[in-house]
Amino acid sequence: MDAAQIKEHMEVVGSDGEHVGIVDKVEDDRIKLTRHDSQAAGEHHYVPLSAVSKVDEFVTLTMSADNAKTNWKAE
Numbered sequence: 001m002d003a004a005q006i007k008e009h010m011e012v013v014g015s016d017g018e019h020v021g022i023v024d025k026v027e028d029d030r031i032k033l034t035r036h037d038s039q040a041a042g043e044h045h046y047v048p049l050s051a052v053s054k055v056d057e058f059v060t061l062t063m064s065a066d067n068a069k070t071n072w073k074a075e
Contacts, residue, residue: 005055006031012047013058014065020072021045023059031059033072045072 003026012020012033021033021040030046053062061068 016064018065020068
């Protein structure tokens with residue numbers, strides 16, 4: 001997986017195809033999700049790049065959406 005393929009406004013989905021968030025930008029070794037998404041509750045959340053399984057029209061994670069939301073980091 002090439003992090004350069006991850007672009008602003010791409011949808012991030014879990015391995016189950018469920019919505020996790022929308023990419024704000026890639027910062028170092030993590031994806032910063034926009035705080036304006038309905039799932040974000042007004043906060044930026046972060047998902048590690050190591051959790052990405054593939055990038056095509058979506059950024060697909062190696063874990064389910066529920067698992068990603070349980071483990072994401074907020075700042």
